[in-house]
Amino acid sequence: MKGFLLTIVSFLLVVLVLNAGYYREWFQAKPAQYWTDFLKEKDDTLDAIGIMKSRYGISYVISIRVKEVVQKRNLVNPVILFEPNSYYRDSLHIYPNVHAPEPAVFYYYTGLEGVWINSPNVSKANFLVRVSKKGVSLDAIKTPQQLQQILAFYKKFTPIL
Amino acid sequence: MPFVLFFLLFLCYLVSGYGVLTLFGMRLKTAYMITLSLLLGVAIASMLPFLMQLFYIPLTPASVFGSLFGMALLLNIPTIRRIRKEGFTAIRKTFAMRPFRILSAELPFLAIFAFLVFVSVWRCYYLPPTSRDALSGPEAIADVAVREHTMINSFFNIDLWSTNNQFKSPFLISLQMICKMAGFPFGQVWLSIVFISFTVFLYHAMKEKIHPIIAGLLLLLFLMTPEMYAYTFMILYDYSNMIFFFLSLYFLFDYFRNKIPAHFYFAGLLMGIATYIRSETLVLAFLFLPPILLTQIRGREPVKKIALANLFFFLPSLLGYYLTSQLYIKYYLPVHYDIGSLINNHLSDLHPLFQRYTDIVTHLVASEFGIHLWGYLFYITAFLFLAEGLFRGRYNKDARNWLYAILALYIGIGALGFALPMMNLNETTKRALFKLLPLAVLYLANNNLLIRLSQWISRWEGAPLAFTLIGKRSTASASARPAADRPAPGKSATQGKSAAPAGKSRSSKKRRNK
Numbered sequence: 001m002k003g004f005l006l007t008i009v010s011f012l013l014v015v016l017v018l019n020a021g022y023y024r025e026w027f028q029a030k031p032a033q034y035w036t037d038f039l040k041e042k043d044d045t046l047d048a049i050g051i052m053k054s055r056y057g058i059s060y061v062i063s064i065r066v067k068e069v070v071q072k073r074n075l076v077n078p079v080i081l082f083e084p085n086s087y088y089r090d091s092l093h094i095y096p097n098v099h100a101p102e103p104a105v106f107y108y109y110t111g112l113e114g115v116w117i118n119s120p121n122v123s124k125a126n127f128l129v130r131v132s133k134k135g136v137s138l139d140a141i142k143t144p145q146q147l148q149q150i151l152a153f154y155k156k157f158t159p160i161l
Numbered sequence: 162m163p164f165v166l167f168f169l170l171f172l173c174y175l176v177s178g179y180g181v182l183t184l185f186g187m188r189l190k191t192a193y194m195i196t197l198s199l200l201l202g203v204a205i206a207s208m209l210p211f212l213m214q215l216f217y218i219p220l221t222p223a224s225v226f227g228s229l230f231g232m233a234l235l236l237n238i239p240t241i242r243r244i245r246k247e248g249f250t251a252i253r254k255t256f257a258m259r260p261f262r263i264l265s266a267e268l269p270f271l272a273i274f275a276f277l278v279f280v281s282v283w284r285c286y287y288l289p290p291t292s293r294d295a296l297s298g299p300e301a302i303a304d305v306a307v308r309e310h311t312m313i314n315s316f317f318n319i320d321l322w323s324t325n326n327q328f329k330s331p332f333l334i335s336l337q338m339i340c341k342m343a344g345f346p347f348g349q350v351w352l353s354i355v356f357i358s359f360t361v362f363l364y365h366a367m368k369e370k371i372h373p374i375i376a377g378l379l380l381l382l383f384l385m386t387p388e389m390y391a392y393t394f395m396i397l398y399d400y401s402n403m404i405f406f407f408l409s410l411y412f413l414f415d416y417f418r419n420k421i422p423a424h425f426y427f428a429g430l431l432m433g434i435a436t437y438i439r440s441e442t443l444v445l446a447f448l449f450l451p452p453i454l455l456t457q458i459r460g461r462e463p464v465k466k467i468a469l470a471n472l473f474f475f476l477p478s479l480l481g482y483y484l485t486s487q488l489y490i491k492y493y494l495p496v497h498y499d500i501g502s503l504i505n506n507h508l509s510d511l512h513p514l515f516q517r518y519t520d521i522v523t524h525l526v527a528s529e530f531g532i533h534l535w536g537y538l539f540y541i542t543a544f545l546f547l548a549e550g551l552f553r554g555r556y557n558k559d560a561r562n563w564l565y566a567i568l569a570l571y572i573g574i575g576a577l578g579f580a581l582p583m584m585n586l587n588e589t590t591k592r593a594l595f596k597l598l599p600l601a602v603l604y605l606a607n608n609n610l611l612i613r614l615s616q617w618i619s620r621w622e623g624a625p626l627a628f629t630l631i632g633k634r635s636t637a638s639a640s641a642r643p644a645a646d647r648p649a650p651g652k653s654a655t656q657g658k659s660a661a662p663a664g665k666s667r668s669s670k671k672r673r674n675k
Contacts, residue, residue: 002622006266010374014269017381022532026387034280041287048346055288103320104327105293108301119320161293161323 056109059101062136063109066129069138070112080106080114081125081141081150084157088131091157098131102161116159117151163344170343173233174202174354180236181205183255185427191256192365196358200404203336203351204434205232210312210338211331215484215493219310222342229339270377274360277384282353284394289347295333295396298326303337303348312338317495325583328498330485332438333396349396356393359404360384363599366411370559370606372615379602382541388534389595398439399592405435406442407599413449414562417456426473433477440486441577441584445596446478448569452562505580514579520586521575525594534591535598542601545608553609563604570596 018027044051052060070078082100089095106114115122125147128139141147178201182194189197209228210220218224234241243251263271284290291300305314312334321327340348363383367376384390392400409431416425436442453474457467490498505513525531526539546564549556556564574593578584584593605611 003265006264006374006618006622007268010266010377011269013374013378014273014381017378017385018273021537022387023385023536026533026536027385030387030390031277031280034284035276037288038280038283041283051288051347055290102297102323104297104301104316104324107316107319108296108304111305113319115320116323119322121320159323 052109058098059105060109062098062129062131063101063106065136066138067110067112070127075127078112078127079121079124080112080138081122081128081147082106082114082116083129083131084117084154084159086157086160087154089160092131092133094131100129100131117154117157118159122151123147166343167345167350170206170229170339171199171354173229174199174206176202177205177229177233177236178202180233180240181430183240184236185430186423187427188255190365192361194256196362196365197408199354199358200362200408201434202233203355204405204437205229205236206339206351207332207335208437210335211484211489214312214331215489217311220306220312220338221310225339225342264373267373267377270374270381273381274364274384277390278357278360281356281390281393285349285353286345286347289349290391290395291347292395292397294326294329297324298329299331299333300337300348300396302327303334303341306334306338307341313493313495321496325498327496328490328494330398330438330440331489332398332401337396349394352394352396352400355401355404362408363602367602367606370615371611372618374618375611375615376606379605382536382538383598383602386535386538386598388591389598392592392595397592399595402435402439402442403595403599405431405438406445406596407603409435409446410449410562410566410600411603413453414559417452417562418559420460422470425470429474430477432474433481435481436478437481437485440482441581443478443482444577445570445573446475448573449566452565503581503583505582508580514575517578517586517590518571518575521571521578521590521594524586525591535594538598538601542605545605545610549608549610557607557609560604560607560609563600563607566600567597567604570600 017023046054049064053064066080069075085095085099088098088100092098100116101109101114103114103116103119106112113124115125123144126141128141128150130137130139141150175195175198178198179194181201182189182197187194187197206229209232210225213220213224213228240252240255247254302312302314302316305316306312309315312331317327336351337348340350360380364376364380367379370376371379389400389403409428411428412424412431413428415421416428432442432446436446450471453471454467457470462470486500490500507513525534531539549560574590574596577593578586578590584590
């Protein structure tokens with residue numbers, strides 16, 4: 001009987017903690033939500049790329065799209081220049097929902113070399129990923145002058161993560 | 162197929178870690194032996210690919226898995242010899258076998274632990290969130306290393322101006338590589354082994370001291386630490402660092418109590434692993450030199466022996482630091498990184514130091530932000546700390562050890578933030594505070610008020626008094642004795658002797674415990 005009473009006490013203690021102050025809010029938002037997600041995810045048939053798309057979001061989707069275009073066009077040694085995230089924030093107002101991956105992360109996603117406008121080897125850039133309200137495009141940078149014009153345009157936007 | 166490989170890896174970790182434990186002559190409760198074996202096995206696995214890299218051995222699946230299985234065999238040569246002599250009973254002898262017992266009152270806690278663990282394991286396996294620090298460094302390096310068979314790979318040829326994560330310990334790279342080679346595209350299932358092993362260890366460690374209901378409650382508060390729970394399925398360094406740092410202190414304090422030299426050196430090894438994971442742990446390790454010296458001086462040990470013992474204690478930490486932060490970065494990586502340039506140039510201006518100490522308390526702990534990070538665990542700890550001082554007037558020896566550890570860590574983390582400005586408050590310092598969490602719950606497990614409450618519950622339920630104040634109980638190695646088997650205070654002197662290490666007299670143990 002005493003064991004049973006102690007079990008009731010334990011049960012009440014668990015309920016108390018799960019409903020106490022911030023714990024309640026956190027438990028609902030995280031572990032309980034993860035459980036709901038699990039019930040959906042257990043029947044998923046997504047492959048690794050599909051899972052990564054849902055995990056990393058638009059940044060990963062853009063990166064994979066760039067990789068597909070590079071493969072489709074058989075581009076040799078592409079070095080991809082990304083617009084600064086502060087441009088998306090201050091001019092397009094789409095940050096942080098849309099943001100460019102930093103070069104290290106872009107390499108992880110795609111195996112391709114990327115640069116930002118303040119990268120030491122930005123001069124190697126031969127393609128530009130341009131995000132606009134119409135969509136995403138991969139434009140060739142054909143001459144050093146064109147690259148300088150692009151850099152001059154984005155100069156006032158300080159790169160941010 | 163990945164799950165078969167995972168099972169083999171699991172066995173490999175278990176056997177490797179068990180080999181290390183037997184090399185140190187550790188004889189602990191079964192729950193401790195298994196969980197420590199797994200944790201040590203994961204630690205060994207995190208070092209092997211790195212060591213192979215230092216010798217420029219190509220990191221192919223054959224060489225990596227071969228080295229893991231080879232190391233498991235190598236570490237178990239003494240065990241194999243004993244098995245050949247005595248049969249498999251030789252393994253049973255290394256466990257302090259106790260009957261496995263779960264009270265019905267533990268079941269509600271075990272159910273919620275199982276839920277939290279399951280959710281974490283699923284997140285780890287299926288949809289692992291990855292921090293930017295991992296993506297822009299170790300995770301990317303590991304991913305490329307699987308293809309290129311070397312950690313020094315094409316990742317270092319790209320533009321890395323925005324990150325310094327490529328210079329961090331190869332701990333994550335190695336473990337991620339192994340899991341990816343085993344067929345898990347996101348790696349990181351090793352983290353679930355670490356999480357579950359540590360949770361089980363901690364629960365048993367607390368049950369040594371307090372009633373299972375209170376231990377369950379404390380563990381629930383620990384697991385429901387919002388910020389830390391996220392790192393049970395998100396790979397980074399701090400969660401694993403916290404575990405090995407805590408385990409080191411656990412065995413160090415056990416050495417303070419019982420003077421078993423093997424536990425002292427084992428604590429040194431664990432601190433070395435913690436330093437290998439996060440190099441700045443070296444500084445924190447040296448903050449425990451004063452109590453170590455004090456214990457050794459009180460034990461009237463000769464100076465030469467003290468010096469030698471301490472050298473062996475700190476050697477793993479020094480090696481863990483040197484191999485990852487000096488040798489590897491300076492002589493192997495193709496990218497230059499001047500660690501000296503990271504040090505604060507204005508060390509004579511102490512204002513930022515005190516500001517950092519203030520910020521840790523006011524911003525990271527005692528604030529709404531602090532509650533969002535740690536729940537109410539620190540508030541409960543502070544309340545019971547004050548209550549113990551107020552009502553009991555003193556703190557027992559074990560509680561004092563854990564309180565010292567909390568204070569040393571606070572001082573150390575603040576000083577590191579001051580000396581290394583890159584250790585920012587909201588990220589690096591915040592994660593460094595993980596290490597405080599198990600220290601806080603172990604302090605609470607040694608809090609006299611909670612021990613009294615445990616005794617009261619035991620008396621009420623008519624069970625033998627299992628929880629005794631440190632000054633009154635047997636000094637036999639607590640880690641080898643489950644609470645349920647511990648005798649009432651009046652009987653402890655004679656019964657406790659049976660679990661004492663060979664060669665230790667009761668009277669000498671009594672003297673040490675004063």
